[in-house]
Amino acid sequence: MSALATPSTPTAPGGLPLIGHGLQLARNPLPFIDSLRAHGSVVCIRIGPTPAYVVTDPALTRKVLVTDAAHYAKGGKIIDALRVFFGDGLATIADGEAHLRNRRLMQPMFNKAHIAERGDAMIDQVRTLVGAWTEGQPRDVYADMNEVTLAAFLVALFGADLPEHLAGEFTSLMPDIMKGTIRQTILPPWVTRLPLPANRAHAQRVARLRSLIDEAIDHRLSRVTRPQAPGTEAAAAGCPHAAGQERQAGLFDTLLTAEDPLTRQQLQDEAITLLTGAIETTGTTLAWTLCEIARHPQIRRRLLEELDSVCGDRPLRYADLEHLPYARKVLQEAIRKYGPAWLVTRTATRDMDLGGHRIPRGADVVWSPYLHQHDPEVFTDPDAFDPDRWTPETVSAARGSFLAFGDGRRKCIGENFAWAELQIILATVLRTWPVFTPVSSRPPRPQAVVTVKPDALTMTFHQARPAG
Numbered sequence: 245m246s247a248l249a250t251p252s253t254p255t256a257p258g259g260l261p262l263i264g265h266g267l268q269l270a271r272n273p274l275p276f277i278d279s280l281r282a283h284g285s286v287v288c289i290r291i292g293p294t295p296a297y298v299v300t301d302p303a304l305t306r307k308v309l310v311t312d313a314a315h316y317a318k319g320g321k322i323i324d325a326l327r328v329f330f331g332d333g334l335a336t337i338a339d340g341e342a343h344l345r346n347r348r349l350m351q352p353m354f355n356k357a358h359i360a361e362r363g364d365a366m367i368d369q370v371r372t373l374v375g376a377w378t379e380g381q382p383r384d385v386y387a388d389m390n391e392v393t394l395a396a397f398l399v400a401l402f403g404a405d406l407p408e409h410l411a412g413e414f415t416s417l418m419p420d421i422m423k424g425t426i427r428q429t430i431l432p433p434w435v436t437r438l439p440l441p442a443n444r445a446h447a448q449r450v451a452r453l454r455s456l457i458d459e460a461i462d463h464r465l466s467r468v469t470r471p472q473a474p475g476t477e478a479a480a481a482g483c484p485h486a487a488g489q490e491r492q493a494g495l496f497d498t499l500l501t502a503e504d505p506l507t508r509q510q511l512q513d514e515a516i517t518l519l520t521g522a523i524e525t526t527g528t529t530l531a532w533t534l535c536e537i538a539r540h541p542q543i544r545r546r547l548l549e550e551l552d553s554v555c556g557d558r559p560l561r562y563a564d565l566e567h568l569p570y571a572r573k574v575l576q577e578a579i580r581k582y583g584p585a586w587l588v589t590r591t592a593t594r595d596m597d598l599g600g601h602r603i604p605r606g607a608d609v610v611w612s613p614y615l616h617q618h619d620p621e622v623f624t625d626p627d628a629f630d631p632d633r634w635t636p637e638t639v640s641a642a643r644g645s646f647l648a649f650g651d652g653r654r655k656c657i658g659e660n661f662a663w664a665e666l667q668i669i670l671a672t673v674l675r676t677w678p679v680f681t682p683v684s685s686r687p688p689r690p691q692a693v694v695t696v697k698p699d700a701l702t703m704t705f706h707q708a709r710p711a712g
C-alpha cells in the first residue's frame with residue numbers, strides 16, 4: 245500500500261515509480277477508471293508523483309459536489325491549464341462571489357423560454373447544413389456533428405444574422421482550438437510555456453478567436469436596445485429587443501443588456517467558455533447516438549415512426565420536441581453510456597473525511613460521470629445500449645448516478661440548451677437522411693480525451709427509407 249493513502253484508503257494496483265498510474269490513464273483510461281469501483285468507495289491513484297482520490301460511490305460524489313461543496317473547490321491541473329487561455333469564464337473561475345454573480349447573470353440566458361425563442365432559427369440552420377450533405381458520400385461523423393453543433397450554437401448565441409464570414413471563421417478555427425486545448429491540459433505546464441511552434445500556434449489561434457468574439461459582440465451591440473424602462477411591456481417580458489427583432493436575437497444579448505454589465509474582457513471569457521463547453525460535449529453525444537442507431541435497426545425504426553406521427557409531412561418545429569419522448573430516451577442512453585465527461589476534478593481546501601477516508605488539504609479529488617453511469621448495481625448490463633431502460637422508475641432510481649451534467653453549484657448551466665440542441669439535430673438528421681451506414685465493419689473505440697469520443701466514425705447517408 246502506498247504511504248500516500250491512509251490505512252483505510254486503497255491504492256489502485258499497477259502504479260509505477262515516477263509516472264504512477266499515468267500509463268493506464270493514457271492507454272486504457274475508461275477500463276482503468278471503471279475498474280477502480282472494485283477497490284473501494286474512494287481509491288488513491290497517482291498522476292505522476294501526485295496523488296489523486298477517485299470517488300466511486302455516488303453518495304460520496306454528492307458530498308463532494310453538493311453537501312460539502314464548500315470544502316472541495318473547483319480546481320486542479322486541468323482547470324489551471326484551461327484558465328491560461330480562457331480566463332475567468334464560468335467554467336474556470338474559482339468558487340466564490342464572482343462565480344455566483346456571473347452564474348446569476350447568465351442563468352436567464354439558458355432558461356427554457358429563452359431557448360424556445362431561438363429554437364426555430366436553430367432548426368433552420370441545422371436543416372440547411374445537414375441538407376447540403378451528398379447522398380452516399382463517406383463523412384467523418386464526429387467532425388460533422390461538432391460542426392453542426394457549433395453552427396446551431398452560434399445562431400442561438402449571436403443571432404441568425406451573424407455575418408457569414410464570422411460564422412465561417414469560427415467553424416474553421418474551433419477544431420484546432422479544441423485540439424490545442426486538449427494538448428495543453430495533457431502536457432506538464434512548463435512544456436506549454438516553452439516557445440514551441442505548437443504552443444505559439446495555439447496562442448495565436450486563441451487570440452484570433454478572441455478578436456472574432458469581439459466582432460460578434462460588436463455585431464450584437466449594434467442590434468440590442470438598452471434595458472427597458474420599468475413598467476413597459478418589453479421590460480415585463482425581460483426582452484432586450486425592439487419589437488420585430490426577436491427572430492434575429494441572440495442569447496448573449498442577456499449579458500450585453502444586463503444592468504450591472506460585465507467588462508469586455510469578461511464578456512470575451514464567457515463567450516469563449518460557452519463555445520468550448522457547448523460544442524464537443526454535444527457533438528460527441530450526437531456522434532455516438534448516430535453510431536448506436538446505425539447498429540440497431542429497431543431503434544431507428546421506432547425513432548422514424550415517432551417523428552412521422554408527430555410531424556407528418558411538414559418540417560420539424562421547435563414545439564414538436566416535447567412530443568418526442570423516445571428520441572429523448574435514445575439521447576439519454578447515449579449520454580449515459582459515453583459520459584461524455586469522464587474525469588472532473590475538485591481540490592480539497594482543508595483536510596476532509598470522505599466516507600471514512602482522509603483527504604489531505606490540497607489533494608485533487610476526481611469524480612467521473614462515466615464511472616457512475618457504468619455502475620452495474622444501478623444500470624443492469626451497463627455496456628448495452630438500451631433506451632428502454634429509461635422508465636419513470638429507473639429515472640428516479642438512477643438520479644444519484646446519472647451525473648453527466650454534474651451536480652451542485654457548478655452543475656452544467658447549459659443542460660436545457662444541450663437537450664434542445666441534441667433533439668433538434670437528431671430529428672433533423674433522421675428526417676433528412678433516414679439511413680446511415682458505417683463505412684468500416686470495425687466499431688469505433690471510445691477514446692477518452694476531454695470527452696469520450698469515437699476514435700474513427702465514417703458513415704454514408706441515404707434518403708431512401710429501409711423497407712418495412
Ligand code: HEM
Nearest residue numbers: 334335521522525526585648649650654655656657658662
Ligand atoms: C451533452 C452536453 C453537455 C454535457 C454532458 C455537459 C457536462 C457538464 C458538466 C459535467 C459540468 C460540470 C463540471 C464540474 O462539475 O466541474 C458542466 C459545466 C458547465 N457547462 Fe456543460 N455540458 C454539456 C453541454 C453544455 C452546453 C450546451 C453549454 C453551454 C450552452 C455548457 C456550458 C457549461 C458551463 C458554462 C459550465 C460551468 C458551470 C459552472 O461552473 O458554474 N455545457 N457541463
